[in-house]
Amino acid sequence: MALQSGPHIISFSSGKGGVGKTTVAVNIAVCLSREGKRVLLIDGDLGLANVDVVLGLDVRHTIRETVEDGRDLRDTLVEISPGFFVLPASSGVPEMTRLSREDQELLLKALEGVTGNFDYVLVDTAAGIGESVLWFNNWVNSHCIIFSPDPTSMTDAYALMKVLTTRYDKKNFLLIVNQVQSGKEGKAIFSNMERVLAQFLDIKPEFLGAIPRDNAVVRAIRSQKPFLQTEPDSRAGRALKRICISLTEGLNGS
């Protein structure tokens, strides 16, 4: 979907689960909002939502009610801090992972009704390459792909990009390597992925940065708070802030 004159709409996907996608998306949302941007974080994992868990929210209403009962999506928005809003999804609802064409259109229209008020709209998608992952990725302008040094994670991230490129003609991939031992390792892993993507898919991804393994992240997850809030000067916190700068500069063409 081309919404170039509106907000920057970015998906956060990984292929494989458990690579820290939701944690990264939440912390980038926090970082952008601290820069004075109006940010909407959509939990795109419609059947197994996690954004509310990472943020420690007590969620009463979700996207599901918009799809099933026509509830106004604006009434489901949760304000986390000034300028930072979340659209929570439901957990344990398999029906939400296979929406009919009509429900997809209804949700799309509802989302388009709220996104216009924001500078950045981030969509934390489900893991895998299921219908909702492809549907959300088809809707956004840019695709942030998160993967770890694990070979299964690299394969799944590559497979996801291959599907999006081959079937949906998507090319704007922004890569984050998570859970690295060092910045050097992160850069090397990106360079390898970049080479394979160029060789086989003829696409050139952008490197947003790498986030090191850091106990500060583990502690923050267990306390259900963003690590940018609990330990902003940790190694992961500093890396995240650099990624945020790369993201905004890249999207704004500077």
Add this chain to the structure above:
Amino acid sequence: MAHRKKIKDLFQRLEKEAADYPLEHVRLTDGGEWWQGLFLFDVQLPETRKNFLISTISRLSGHSVPAGKNSLARKGSCQVSPEERAQLFSFLKQGGGADK
């Protein structure tokens, strides 16, 4: 021509299934094979309508339609090949870039 008949058959089935959708935006173009270059979506057509047409055309024709390219590609081409895997993993076998 068999080429023309396949296109006509596809359009007839598409018309039946997509009665409420603006088929005037679907155009024939010059493709070498019958399934190549069949469709040209109007740029003004809403994305959701394009998506519907793409998925319907894909299902009826047996070929996938990369959005924006206005042409069909063979299905199954997304599978990660052994050569791609080898290239992805070659880096790990060389030491993975980790600091020693």
